Amino acid sequence: MNAMFGTPPTPLKVPAYSPRRLVTGLALVAVLFGSLMVLTNCSTTVQPGNVGVRIRTLGTNAGVQQEPLPARWYLVGVGERIVQYPAIQRTYTYTREADQFGSDGNEEISFSDNNALPMTADVQVVMRVDPQAAPVLYTRYRLSFDQLFQGPIRNDIRSAIAAETELVPVEFLYRGGRQQVIQKALTRVQKKWSSQGVAISQVDWIGNIRYPQVILDSIQAKTKADADTIAAQARVAVAKAVAESKVEQARGEAEANRLLAQSISSSPEVVQLRAIEKWDGKLPTVTGGSVPFVDIRGK
16 A cells, blocks of 8 residues: 555644643733733824923922923823923914804803993904913913913903903994904903913904894984985085075076166167167058158167
8 A cells, every 4th residue: 555655644733722822822912902002092192283281290300391392292101291282373263153163162252332232242363372482381371272262361352352342332333443443452462462472463353243132223223314314414405505506596687687777777779779689670560651760879
């Protein structure tokens, strides 16, 4: 058989089952997975356009670290966290309704005029944080940027707008003065926050100011009354002009008649001349067959 069919193949050797080896392999996988999770949970990325501030709560170096963190990936140790502030110019809003900037509550700005008439409006803000000032900013307020924006900055913008609107009547705002008011409010806010490293470059109304309906009705009624008064004054002016024109016309005719009468009284020949100018060349009809005589000589 061996000569005919050759040597039979060597059978495969299956390694013996080892529970210890399996446990070791699973443990290694668990360690690697755990290490990956630790790195993931103990790291963060400062996004482009932001600057990070590292805060340590443990150790001898606990507190706000004064070195700003540029945009990149960072490991976060035990007892550490990183907050981020916008280092490039960004736009935010305070609105009544939810908006695309993440607002999900009523953040509209309320204020009043010099008669304490209440109003509200949505407001847009454009700002950025000086990267070097971010650690100091956090040290002073202990707030993330969202908290800072929704708290102290919003309060100062509302106060600045209210301080300006309280100096003017509601009619001033309604008839175009609102832009003047918002620019003065911007100056107030800039003066405070620029010294703290927050550059607020723009504050604007979003849409119209929301006036009480009674105020809108009153303003519209007053506007209509003013328009009616102007129209009535225009009609009076036209009538006066027409009357004065007629007076001037009559005065001119009277003066012409006076001059004519004066001319006639001083020169009777003018009457004869006028009669000749009007004569049609036909002799008047007379009785008895006599021929009428027209004396054109002056006497």
